[in-house]
Amino acid sequence: MSKLGVYDVAVRYGKIPALEDVSFTVSEGERLFISGPNGAGKSSLLKAICGAAPTSHGRIEVDGDVLNGRSPEAIARLGLTMVPEGRDIFGTLTVEENLRVGTGIRRDKSAIETDIEEVYENFPMLADRRHANAGALSGGQQQMLAIGRGLMTNPKLMLVDEPSLGLAPNIVDQVYQTLVNLQKDRGLTLIIVEQSSARAARVGGRMLLLRGGNVVGDGDSVKFAESDLLKEAYFGQDTPEGPS
Numbered sequence: 001m002s003k004l005g006v007y008d009v010a011v012r013y014g015k016i017p018a019l020e021d022v023s024f025t026v027s028e029g030e031r032l033f034i035s036g037p038n039g040a041g042k043s044s045l046l047k048a049i050c051g052a053a054p055t056s057h058g059r060i061e062v063d064g065d066v067l068n069g070r071s072p073e074a075i076a077r078l079g080l081t082m083v084p085e086g087r088d089i090f091g092t093l094t095v096e097e098n099l100r101v102g103t104g105i106r107r108d109k110s111a112i113e114t115d116i117e118e119v120y121e122n123f124p125m126l127a128d129r130r131h132a133n134a135g136a137l138s139g140g141q142q143q144m145l146a147i148g149r150g151l152m153t154n155p156k157l158m159l160v161d162e163p164s165l166g167l168a169p170n171i172v173d174q175v176y177q178t179l180v181n182l183q184k185d186r187g188l189t190l191i192i193v194e195q196s197s198a199r200a201a202r203v204g205g206r207m208l209l210l211r212g213g214n215v216v217g218d219g220d221s222v223k224f225a226e227s228d229l230l231k232e233a234y235f236g237q238d239t240p241e242g243p244s
């Protein structure tokens with residue numbers, strides 16, 4: 001996958017507009033943070049890209065393939081995976097059963113076992129707990145499991161919604177270290193929803209700022225953390241362009 005393109009995309013829930021005419025592109029191997037206040041449309045944007053929310057307008061493309069109107073399963077086959085907000089871990093299933101959820105869409109059944117072993121190599125803690133109920137894992141471990149499950153579809157592009165939610169700062173460090181390592185090792189393209197600009201700046205990468213369903217900034221996360229744009233996005237004044 002070389003490029004994700006989002007062009008004039010709108011998402012509505014009935015009469016409620018969640019995203020309005022959002023456009024941006026992401027290159028292969030890039031790391032893009034999406035930030036903005038509650039209700040800005042961050043999750044809706046991720047859901048629209050992976051086919052979990054219908055677009056009411058616009059076009060989403062990966063390598064020239066149009067994603068609009070395709071099922072989430074068909075989009076996953078093109079190499080996109082989503083690690084959802086709240087993680088969606090099945091607490092009464094084991095760690096390994098959670099990893100197998102979703103592998104039904106794969107045609108290469110024999111490769112599934114290899115991929116499970118690879119996830120365990122990336123996450124030795126999950127290997128140790130493979131037969132434990134996922135509900136018994138800590139929040140940080142559940143986040144690692146959600147990321148591990150995302151890897152099971154062999155993605156080129158991973159969309160991660162608020163991985164730091166509810167985790168202690170040192171655990172958030174570990175989660176980001178894992179994501180950065182995966183990106184390096186696999187050449188993954190990463191799109192991460194992260195509310196903390198300080199965190200995004202520390203990890204490094206580009207940042208797209210949303211407010212009220214619109215893109216109000218696009219630039220280097222370090223510059224965002226130093227600028228007033230973020231405050232303006234959160235507290236109200238109009239914010240044209242990106243940080244200078």
Ligand SMILES: Nc1ncnc2c1ncn2[C@@H]1O[C@H](COP(=O)(O)OP(=O)(O)OP(=O)(O)O)[C@@H](O)[C@H]1O
Nearest residue numbers: 013016017018036037038039040041042043044045
């Ligand atoms: N399933 C839904 N039905 C109706 N409205 C929805 C639904 N999901 C989101 N919305 C609305 O769409 C808008 C954007 O929501 P979205 O969840 O995308 O924002 P967000 O930036 O991810 O917020 P948060 O930081 O709280 O996760 C909000 O006004 C929200 O109330």
Ligand SMILES: [Mg+2]
Nearest residue numbers: 042043044085
């Ligand atoms: Mg959200």
